[in-house]
Amino acid sequence: MPSYIPVKLRKLVAQRANHACEYCLLPQKASFFVFQIEHIISKKHGGASEVQNLAYSCPICNRNKGTDLGTLSGNPQVLTRFFHPRNDNWEAHFTLDSSGEIIPNSEIGKATIAGLDLNNVESVIDRKKLIQAAIMKKT
Numbered sequence: 001m002p003s004y005i006p007v008k009l010r011k012l013v014a015q016r017a018n019h020a021c022e023y024c025l026l027p028q029k030a031s032f033f034v035f036q037i038e039h040i041i042s043k044k045h046g047g048a049s050e051v052q053n054l055a056y057s058c059p060i061c062n063r064n065k066g067t068d069l070g071t072l073s074g075n076p077q078v079l080t081r082f083f084h085p086r087n088d089n090w091e092a093h094f095t096l097d098s099s100g101e102i103i104p105n106s107e108i109g110k111a112t113i114a115g116l117d118l119n120n121v122e123s124v125i126d127r128k129k130l131i132q133a134a135i136m137k138k139t
């Protein structure tokens, strides 16, 4: 559900994220699409339009996440929450490989990669090219 987020708050969220998607690390400058301000906990689930509940997101991650908070993962499958950009450290849950692939370091990382389709073929190819061009850094 679209909601109004003041320009000043949008700028703050973008700057805090260093103008890169907080899920897949794609830099805004490497995308044709305007990045979005995403509710980490969606309004549907009671999330507020406050700075601590907002993340900078590329349109692909935002669309794939939707209002979801987690997904089923593991064996046996259990409900696992997604990576939370305000509460979690990216490197604790993921590693960006030189191939452009995002490798999970935790069940939360695994669930987020699956739920947001972080390793879709086009994104992996784009990240690999951006790493080779030194626009993105492997972690």
Ligand SMILES: [Zn+2]
Pocket: 021, 022, 023, 024, 025, 026, 057, 058, 059, 060, 061, 062
């Ligand atoms: Zn993204």
